[in-house]
Amino acid sequence: MSDRFFVGTRKGLFSFERRSGGWKQAGVSFLGIQVPMLLPDSRDGRLHAAVEHGHFGIKVHRSGDGGGSWDELDAPVYPEKPEDAPEVLDPGRQVPVPWSLEKVWSLEPGGPDQPGRLWCGTIPGGLFRSDDGGDSWELVRRLWDRPERGKWAGGGYDYPGIHSICVDPRDSNCVAVGVSCGGVWRTEDGGETWEQGAHGMAYDFMPADQGGADPDAQDPHRMVQCRSAPDHFWVQHHCAIYRSSDGARSWREIENVQPSGFGFAVAVHPEDPDTAWVVPAKKDEFRYPVDGRFLVNRTRDGGKTWEALTVGLPDPPAYDLVFRHALDLSPDGTRLVMGSTTGSLWVSENQGDSWELVTTHLPPVYCIRIG
Amino acid sequence: MASISFAPSLQRHVGVESCEAAGATVRDALEAVFAQNARLRSYLLDDTGAVRKHVVIFLDGESIRDREALSDPVSADGEIFVMQALSGG
Secondary structure, X not given: OOOEEEEEEOOEEEEEEEEOOEEEEEEEEOOOOEEEEEEEOOOOOOEXXXXXXXXXXXXXXXXXXXXXXXEEEOOOOOOOOOOOOOOOEOOOOOOEOOOOOOEEEEEEEOOOXXXXXXXXXEEOOOEEEEOOOOOOOEEOHHHHOOHHHHHOOOOXXXXXXXXXXEEOOOOOXXXXXXXXXXXXXXXXXXXXXXXXXXXXXXXXXXXXXHOOOOHHHOOEEEEEEOOOOOOOEEEEEOOOEEEEOOOOOEOEEEOOOOOOOOEEEEEEOOOOOOOEEEXXXXXXXXXXXXXXXXXXXXXXXXXXXXXXXXXXXXXXXXXXXXXXXXXXXXXXXXXXXXXXXXXXXXXXXXXXXXXXXXXXOOOOEEEEEEO | OEEEEXXXXXXXXHOOOOEEEOOOEHHHHXXXXXXXXXXXXXXXXXXXXXXXXXXXXXXXXXXXXXXXXXXXXXXXXXXXXXXXXXXXX
């Protein structure tokens, strides 16, 4: 297992390596600039980073040496809106959703049978595809042109966005994407046709018959797929935790999760679809650990019961929040790495039974990738 | 020809230098610069071609009026200055 991971933060990209004295910061790139998304591509060893300049927009950089040096690539660019394309309005504010990149919110590789294939999810909701390792990108118009996009709203941002991209290990043409707030969209033909999959998700603050259960309006915060049982998915939704066992076509709520069913991040064990981790917070607009007690919840029985994991995590009161991309799990399912909005970073080598504090002094953590 | 210069932060990221640029409008002058430095475009303009929210373009000491089409006319001795706004860091 690689003894390295990468951390994208509000103020730069940091790499950490395990040395004789424990985990240590090994490298830093883009110091002072937001790094919201990273992808270490195990197919070719290259590292991709989305770099978000507050003033100058989003750039994408690629490294062939683990972050020692970088090449700036062309970021995904939205095409000019055709005159005959309908104006899609944000459903809440009734303003046009721009054909313009606001954020790179997910980066994932295609299958091993697709060298050079990358997927990029963005705000305001477009999905981009590259077949040359990120040298160039194309907007997947078949999803962007779906009329249901008129019901997608922003979830914490001004416009909707694609934050999760799951490529089926059995068939690289089967891809499921999570949209906040637009539900779950699935393709089985590499992006030519798409279907909504968020059936069963619902908001608890809006009646179902008034749109509360409309799949096109749902807010899955984060979606993950079990590698060895790819019909099984987990979603941390705005209101609850959900599971699917039919390839993200329908979802069942995991009820009565204590101390809260609200959170952002979720991870599923690569070999066991019933084992998953979430990081709970007080729901909706509060978003801090319930009663100031920061913990990780783990289930080993598909969500029927949960263990609160706290060994090595701070004693209360602690107000760390873990964002949707700030929890990662190693490919063998043993090592978890987690970072928080207060700049703390932890590693667990035993599926969360205990945690080692690596640092408390990073900028707010946005994204963690083991690789 | 009009002159166009850039704040140090832009120079740091994308290697641009002050120069002269021919153009009847701010758009034309910038396009002349982009022809020599293609990567600069995405630092100043979003995908629709409008000026980025946290970028300010001054023409003869005043911020340009048309941030969408950049149609402000540029005189023969006009001075364009491009910088980041105080917001957006």
